[in-house]
Structures are given as structure tokens and as C-alpha cells.
Amino acid sequence: MEKRIYTPGVIHRLSMYLRYLSQLDDVGRITVSSREMSDAVNVNSAEIRRDLLTFKASGKRGVGYDVKALISKFNEIIGTQEQTNIILVGAGNLGAAIINFDALKKHGFVIAGVFDKDARKIGKEVGDKIVQPMDKVKEVVMDSNVKTAIIAVPSSAAQNTAEELAKAGIKVILNYTSARIEPLPGVMIQTTDPVEKLLHTLYYLKKTGSA
Amino acid sequence: MEKRIYTPGVIHRLSMYLRYLSQLDDVGRITVSSREMSDAVNVNSAEIRRDLLTFKASGKRGVGYDVKALISKFNEIIGTQEQTNIILVGAGNLGAAIINFDALKKHGFVIAGVFDKDARKIGKEVGDKIVQPMDKVKEVVMDSNVKTAIIAVPSSAAQNTAEELAKAGIKVILNYTSARIEPLPGVMIQTTDPVEKLLHTLYYLKKTGSA
DNA sequence: TAGATTGTTAATCGATTAACAATC
DNA sequence: TAGATTGTTAATCGATTAACAATC
Numbered sequence: 001m002e003k004r005i006y007t008p009g010v011i012h013r014l015s016m017y018l019r020y021l022s023q024l025d026d027v028g029r030i031t032v033s034s035r036e037m038s039d040a041v042n043v044n045s046a047e048i049r050r051d052l053l054t055f056k057a058s059g060k061r062g063v064g065y066d067v068k069a070l071i072s073k074f075n076e077i078i079g080t081q082e083q084t085n086i087i088l089v090g091a092g093n094l095g096a097a098i099i100n101f102d103a104l105k106k107h108g109f110v111i112a113g114v115f116d117k118d119a120r121k122i123g124k125e126v127g128d129k130i131v132q133p134m135d136k137v138k139e140v141v142m143d144s145n146v147k148t149a150i151i152a153v154p155s156s157a158a159q160n161t162a163e164e165l166a167k168a169g170i171k172v173i174l175n176y177t178s179a180r181i182e183p184l185p186g187v188m189i190q191t192t193d194p195v196e197k198l199l200h201t202l203y204y205l206k207k208t209g210s211a
Numbered sequence: 212m213e214k215r216i217y218t219p220g221v222i223h224r225l226s227m228y229l230r231y232l233s234q235l236d237d238v239g240r241i242t243v244s245s246r247e248m249s250d251a252v253n254v255n256s257a258e259i260r261r262d263l264l265t266f267k268a269s270g271k272r273g274v275g276y277d278v279k280a281l282i283s284k285f286n287e288i289i290g291t292q293e294q295t296n297i298i299l300v301g302a303g304n305l306g307a308a309i310i311n312f313d314a315l316k317k318h319g320f321v322i323a324g325v326f327d328k329d330a331r332k333i334g335k336e337v338g339d340k341i342v343q344p345m346d347k348v349k350e351v352v353m354d355s356n357v358k359t360a361i362i363a364v365p366s367s368a369a370q371n372t373a374e375e376l377a378k379a380g381i382k383v384i385l386n387y388t389s390a391r392i393e394p395l396p397g398v399m400i401q402t403t404d405p406v407e408k409l410l411h412t413l414y415y416l417k418k419t420g421s422a
Numbered sequence: 423t424a425g426a427t428t429g430t431t432a433a434t435c436g437a438t439t440a441a442c443a444a445t446c
Numbered sequence: 447t448a449g450a451t452t453g454t455t456a457a458t459c460g461a462t463t464a465a466c467a468a469t470c
Contacts, residue, residue, distance in 0.1 A: 005418045008411045009437075015407070019391050033451060046439055049452065061452040062446040079414070084422050086413070093311060096304035101406045103389050109413055148422045150409070172421055174412055178314050180230050188421065190412050195312045196226070197403045198361070200219045201385055202297070202320055203289070207216045210383055210399065211295050211359045220461075244427060257463055260428065272428040273470040 006054070006077070013051055016041040018074045024067050033064035078107055085112040085144045087170075089161055090152035091121045091131045094176065094194060098152055099127035113140040117157070137168040148172040152194075155179035162189065217265070217288070224262055227252040229285045235278050244275035289318055296323040296355045298381075300372055301363035302332045302342045305387065305405060309363055310338030323355040324348070328368070348379040359383040363405075366390035373400065 006014070020040045024032055034052070038045035052058070052065065057073045059065035088095055088111050098104070099111060113136070114129040116122060121131045132140070140146060149170045153161050158179040165173060166184045175181050175191040183189065193199075205211035217225070231251045235243055245263070249256035263269070263276065268284045270276035299306055299322050309315070310322060324347070325340040327333060332342045343351070351357060360381045364372050369390040376384060377395045386392050386402040394400065404410075416422035 005415065007437085008408075008415075011411055011414060012407065015404070015410075019389075023391065035451075044439060045451095046441085046454095047437085050438085050454085053453070059452060060446055061444070062450045064451070079417060082417070084413070084417055086422070093304050093307035097308050098406065098409075100304060101389070103404065103406050103410060104413075107410055107414065108417075148413070148416060172416055174409060176409065178230070178312070180227075180234065188416075192408045192412060193226070193314065194405065195309065195314050196223065197219075197408065198309075198385060198387065199226075199314060199318055200222055201401050201403060202295070202315075202359070203222055203318065204216065204219075205359065205383055205399075206290060206293070206295050206319075211297070218461085246427075255463060256427095257430095257465085258461085261430085261462085264429070270428060271470055272468070273426045275427070 010051060010054070011078075013041070013043055013047075014055075014074055014077065016043070017048070017051075018071065018078075021067055021071050021074070025071060029067050031060075031064040032067050032070075034059075036064075083108050083110050084148070085110050085146045086148045086150060087111065087113040087115065087137065087140060087146050088150045088152060089115045089134075089137075089165065090154075091116040091118075091124070091126045092152065092154070095152040096126050098150060098176070099129055112144040112146055113137070117153070117161075134164055137165065137170075141169045146170070148174065150174045150176055151181075152176045162187070221262060221265070222289075224252070224254055224258075225266075225285055225288065227254070228259070228262075229282065229289075232278055232282050232285070236282060240278050242271075242275040243278050243281070245270075247275075291317065291319045294319055294321050295359070296321050296357045297359040297361060298322065298324040298326065298348065298351060298357050299361045299363060300326045300345075300348075300376065301365075302327040302329075302335070302337045303363065303365070306363040307337045309361060309387070310340055323357055324351040328364070328372075345375060348376065348381075352380045357381070359385065361385045361387055362392075363387045373398070 034045040034048045037048050055077060057070055086109055088098060091114055114126060114131050115134050115137055116131050117134055122133050124131050149165050151158055151161050151173060155177045158175060158177045158181055162173055162181045166187045172188045175189055176194055178193045181189050245256040245259045248259050266284060266288060268281055297320055299309060302325055325337060325342050326345050326348055327342050328345055333344050335342050360376050362369055362372050362384060366388045369386060369388045369392055373384055373392045377398045383399045386400055387405055389404045392400050
């Protein structure tokens with residue numbers, strides 16, 4: 001597995017490149033220039049070349065880059081090969097949406113268990129997973145060597161859920177609610193508001209009068 | 212309405228400040244120092260002071276900032292007052308999750324209509340909205356002066372949906388799927404992958420060996 | 423006054439972009 | 447060769463941070 005760590009900005013552009021390159025590959029394109037990629041993904045062509053440089057992907061002057069070579073290079077960097085088990089707490093709409101995102105699978109993350117507090121949800125099938133009660137978390141954490149949990153419960157339940165997860169041995173919590181979670185000893189907490197980027201965009205559109 | 216446009220970075224920090232300040236206000240705190248805020252939201256205290264400067268929020272040296280004053284200032288900047296109507300296409304899990312985010316409401320965005328192609332979903336209640344068929348989009352766009360639509364359909368349907376929306380008079384599309392949408396004349400398209408930030412964080416954790 | 427904390431400047435850091443020689 | 451496009455350097459831009467005088 002590629003060991004270098006890139007900034008979020010670079011990784012973001014990388015996913016955009018990948019998306020566009022897959023489209024090209026689908027229609028049988030062999031090479032692509034930084035100019036073309038620039039037009040398609042709206043990133044300055046010099047920046048693209050510099051990115052490709054840091055990814056150690058090289059092209060042919062006067063010709064461009066090999067589409068398939070870039071795709072396999074990028075997939076390697078994103079780390080699709082190595083599987084990482086995570087669990088998901090909260091089988092509501094947001095949780096269900098997360099289960100169904102193939103982007104997670106595509107990036108090598110496997111949802112090893114889905115949990116919910118709501119007795120009515122337990123035993124139900126969501127996506128291709130069966131919802132389990134919270135007291136099963138510990139077992140799954142041990143059995144599947146899980147360190148990371150995504151919290152997608154109602155904001156009001158976020159803090160409680162985090163504390164339960166900490167007790168069950170979870171080391172990293174991705175808080176996918178809009179509530180702040182108080183620090184817990186020995187646990188890394190990352191809050192990611194699910195609509196944040198949507199809001200930024202809307203905010204921008206509103207201010208510029210386009211929305 | 213405050214007319215200045217701030218960068219996504221600033222707005223992101225602003226929402227974090229707001230979240231923390233509300234907590235303080237709830238427990239009756241009157242003032243807060245940039246140091247305290249810094250500890251709570253993990254942003255350098257100098258940066259916080261500079262942010263507050265650009266927001267034209269002032270404090271008292273040796274004391275700190277007034278909590279309530281900051282809150283109302285920030286709400287003003289985010290533009291909660293002025294309502295903007297938008298529509299949502301796609302009443303699946305992701306769509307339902309979007310409807311239930313009060314963050315949208317809190318920032319002054321009103322979902323004026325929810326639409327879906329799937330005949331089985333039409334007429335059903337999702338959140339507090341009734342799902343309508345796609346051929347009603349035009350009507351709602353006209354009646355409620357809607358320019359902006361959020362697309363939360365399966366990736367495979369994104370392009371088609373965008374084209375239909377363009378025909379119905381939509382000017383701005385927020386593509387909340389992981390598919391790329393080809394440019395459409397007269398329409399601004401913004402793609403926001405719903406799990407992107409989640410993936411970045413996971414990617415980072417994986418590479419550092421913490422996940 | 424003494425201690426704390428703001429307001430603000432200047433330094434640093436990192437990311438983006440322009441430009442162009444190298445070379446296919 | 448002529449045209450195109452990479453690879454790479456240097457310039458620019460913007461965001462973050464350290465530092466500290468002003469002042470509550």
C-alpha cells in the first residue's frame with residue numbers, strides 16, 4: 001500500500017480526476033491531456049500536472065497521459081486493496097444512505113456491523129445488513145478488529161452513543177451528526193457535518209444572488 | 212442581510228463557533244475568551260480573533276467576548292432571516308435524510324417540494340413532505356420562485372434528472388450524488404459528494420494506521 | 423496596579439498559478 | 447520540422463500563526 005499521506009485538497013481532486021478518467025475509459029479513450037482534464041474537472045492545468053507529479057504519474061510530452069495507467073495509479077493511492085472494517089451506529093435515513101454508498105466499498109471500507117438503539121429497528125434489514133442491538137457492538141469490535149465507528153444517530157443522541165462506543169472499545173469516532181461531542185479519553189473524535197458542504201454552496205449561491 | 216461573502220473555510224469555522232457558543236449560552240455563560248473557544252473547537256486562538264475581526268465582532272480586553280452578542284452576530288452573517296426556496300429530487304434514504312436535517316432550515320433554506328420518479332413513492336410522506344411526480348416540478352418552480360434543486364437520486368439517474376430539471380426552469384443544480392453531470396446550457400452545476408469528507412477522514416486514519 | 427485578553431501587525435507556511443524550456 | 451503538451455521553476459496568492467503592544 002502506498003504510504004504517503006496527501007492533503008484533503010489533493011485527495012479531493014484525485015477523486016474528481018478518477019471520476020472523469022473512468023468516463024473516458026468507458027468510451028475507449030487511450031490518452032488524455034492535462035488541458036482536457038482541466039476543462040472537465042475545473043482545475044487549473046498546471047495544478048493537475050503538479051498533482052500528477054506528486055503522484056509520480058508521468059505522461060508523454062506532446063501527447064498526454066495514458067488513461068488506464070492513471071486510473072490504476074490513482075486506485076492504488078486511494079488504497080482500494082487493503083480492507084478496513086468499520087461499524088455504523090444509527091439505521092435511520094442517514095445510516096441507510098451511508099450503507100448504500102458504494103463509494104465506501106470502492107475505497108476499501110467494509111461495514112462490519114450496523115447498530116441501533118431503537119428496538120423496532122433491530123433485526124430489520126437495511127441495505128444488505130441486519131440491524132443489531134447496541135450490546136452487540138463489543139462482540140463485533142473484537143471479532144472483526146474494528147477501531148472505527150460512524151455515528152449517524154439523531155443529534156440529541158450523539159454524545160450518549162459516543163460514550164457507549166468508547167466503552168465497547170472503539171478508538172475512532174466519526175461523528176456524522178451536527179452535534180458536538182465532548183472529548184472522551186483515549187478516543188479520537190472527528191465531526192463531519194453531513195450537509196456542511198451543501199450549506200456552504202447554498203450560502204455562496206444565496207449571497208451571490210444565484211440561488 | 213449581510214452582503215459580504217466569506218470563504219468556505221471561514222464559514223466552516225463560524226458554524227463550529229456557533230455550535231460551541233450555543234452550548235455555552237445554554238448553561239448561562241456570559242463571556243468567552245478566544246483561548247477557550249480555541250480549546251473547544253480546535254482552532255488557533257489568533258485565527259479566532261482574526262475571524263471575529265473580519266466579522267466585526269468585538270470583545271473587551273482582559274475579559275473576552277459576549278456570548279449572546281456573538282451568537283446573534285453569527286446568525287446574522289449566516290443569513291437565517293432571508294428565506295430561500297429550493298426543491299429536492301429523490302425521496303430515497305439520502306433524500307429523506309436531507310429533509311430531516313434541521314441545519315438547512317436553520318440556515319434559511321425551505322424545501323418547497325420533494326419529487327421522485329418512482330411511482331411507488333409518489334404521494335407518500337417523507338419527513339413532513341409529500342412526494343410529488345416529476346411533471347409537477349415546473350409548477351412548483353414557477354409558484355415558489357425556485358431556482359435551485361438538490362439531486363439526491365441514484366448516481367445512474369443523475370444526468371437524466373438534471374436534464375429534466377433544466378427543462379423545468381431550474382438554474383442551479385446541487386448534485387448530491389457521486390456521478391459527474393455533463394454541463395447543461397444556462398445551468399450552474401455543483402457536485403458535492405455526500406460522503407467525500409467522510410472518505411477523506413477515513414483515508415487519513417487508514418494511512419496513519421489509526422482506523 | 424497586576425493579570426488577562428483583545429486587536430493587529432508581521433512572519434510563516436502552503437497551495438495555486440503563470441510561464442516556459444524540454445521533448446515527444 | 448512544426449505543433450502539442452509535459453515537467454518544473456519561480457511568482458503569486460491566501461490562509462494560518464506567532465508575537466506583542468494596547469487596554470480592560
